[in-house]
């Protein structure tokens with residue numbers, strides 16, 4: 001038999017479920033990646049994600065090449081391009097890994113139905129998640145909506161199902177269809193895709209420019225980052241909340257595109273947890289991987305959360321909240337996006353995402369809460385902004401976490417819990433390291449004034465050569481007043497109960 005392995009969010013050769021099964025089942029395995037113009041069209045020419053995917057595909061192509069194989073690249077609507085590639089390469093089976101996003105699920109169902117009707121076998125696998133779909137359910141067989149009991153059950157199930165075990169695809173690469181000798185039948189791809197080629201087009205050929213600051217793509221780069229992180233696991237539980245430290249793994253972009261297996265991460269955490277020194281850190285880190293699965297399954301069971309015509313709060317009573325609208329709200333939202341709120345930690349965080357495509361988790365919580373609870377702006381606007389900016393943008397984690405901040409989500413922060421941005425700043429960036437890195441115009445301020453320059457004595461600002469309104473903005477809102485307004489705004493939630 002002759003299989004086609006369709007790569008999507010799994011751009012690697014090691015510990016790869018669908019690739020492993022394809023290599024074991026078929027005599028020969030062809031490999032394919034499809035650029036979907038509908039996904040690419042709305043992106044800016046210098047989109048960092050496209051550059052990351054491109055670099056990762058180059059690395060994947062090289063790894064397949066080194067094993068004697070070939071990565072085929074197509075461009076077109078996958079619903080037509082994938083069946084066309086199956087025909088052109090003479091495959092009789094298609095392999096891919098599960099995706100949990102509603103649009104991807106519809107696409108995969110369409111392709112599966114079309115190919116099955118033609119007599120082509122279609123097989124798909126769990127790979128992105130440790131545990132997926134219905135694998136973790138409550139005693140009454142319903143999906144969990146609270147994280148702590150979910151995690152308990154997740155840990156038990158993962159251990160008993162050996163869900164961390166690798167699928168050693170890399171050991172069977174000799175089954176890849178040889179590079180030479182495969183001549184696709186061009187007629188079958190004519191109407192279905194712009195091209196089906198044995199080489200990766202350049203970014204320019206795809207209509208993109210080199211990106212601003214891409215994280216190094218590809219499997220080898222991901223493995224190096226994991227190695228680099230390993231010694232830091234020991235202290236992770238103590239250090240992960242401090243954006244000034246390089247305490248977290250930074251691996252989210254690799255997990256997003258599957259340049260690293262999530263099982264490999266979980267095995268690393270498990271191995272580290274065997275030593276008393278690293279146990280607390282490793283267990284906390286493993287919890288974060290459980291959060292990732294938690295949000296995948298929330299989206300899987302509640303696709304309405306992200307469907308364009310709905311895009312609802314997980315808790316329906318929160319859809320009654322009246323967010324600020326009109327020019328003032330638009331101006332506040334623009335100030336938030338452009339790091340002009342006058343709150344140094346918020347602005348430093350927004351500069352981090354704008355400049356690098358990454359933002360530290362603590363800061364994501366701070367700026368998201370600030371947008372919906374200090375500025376009264378609808379969380380969906382922030383969610384959409386993050387979706388455009390984040391290298392690790394993932395529909396389920398982004399939606400789940402934004403709804404956490406807005407208090408409308410599954411196991412969210414209570415609506416009356418409103419982060420004080422100044423307390424957060426003083427606690428998690430006490431010596432101003434992070435603020436100074438991204439807001440250098442405030443660098444000369446002392447460790448008190450740097451969190452709230454407008455509260456500093458005039459002399460302190462003058463000595464640092466700073467004039468508010470000229471060198472750095474006045475604060476956009478008074479937190480105490482904003483807090484009162486937010487409690488009133490959210491009162492509809494209480495009365496709906």
Ligand code: FAD
Pocket residue numbers: 240248249250251252253255256288289291292295359360361362364365368386390392393394395397398399401402405
């Ligand atoms: P580490 O601390 O090293 O954690 C390891 C991995 O665990 C991460 O790479 C990530 O895959 C997973 N993880 C950690 N925290 C979470 C979490 N709260 N929810 C789900 N998974 C988690 N993460 C995304 O991957 N994509 C997003 O689009 C995204 N949007 C977010 C939006 C908001 C408002 C907030 C508050 C958080 C969001 N997160 C998102 C979660 C989290 O901020 C990032 O996963 C984390 O900062 C990535 O850094 P790291 O790889 O160094 O994480």
